[in-house]
Amino acid sequence: MKYWLMKSEPDVYSITDLKKNSTTWWEGVRNYQARNFMTKDMSPGDLVLFYHSNAEPSGVAGIAKVSKSAEPDQTQFDKKSEYFEAKASVDKPRWYCVQIEYVGTFKKTVSLADLKQQKDLKDLPVLQKGSRLSVQPVTKTHFEIIKTLGGL
């Protein structure tokens, strides 16, 4: 089993939305490295730190898990979607996404400031300068520390 951190802007899709919907396809990822993590390395059952970016405060808001392995992201075929990809076709999809399922919401978001205070988390990818990747692997140790900080 692996552990991940996935970013979302809560104005677009928050942990509360995921709780409401129970599951969601993680559509809209348009970065090759993030895509490759989803297609090659993620498996159902993997656990996910749900990270709110561009938020007040930004930080880890809860836990989800991978419920279905990667399939073609349908939004790339939709001309009306902001995620439309002209170079993709149903025969040759370019973008993929996994389905994730709600697990739990932290009592209080573990903010970036909280994360930075933890010496044991100094190597956490999301804390590194210029870290923009929206799907990142995290170690089991880091996952457990953050889960505990979040009260789960």
Place this chain on the structure above:
DNA sequence: GCCAACGTTGGC
């Protein structure tokens, strides 16, 4: 709103 960091594109 600013801007540093990073990814992608496209001319050559």
Place this chain on the structure above:
DNA sequence: GCCAACGTTGGC
């Protein structure tokens, strides 16, 4: 295959 220009991300 290089690299300048451009677009995006995301903290502050």
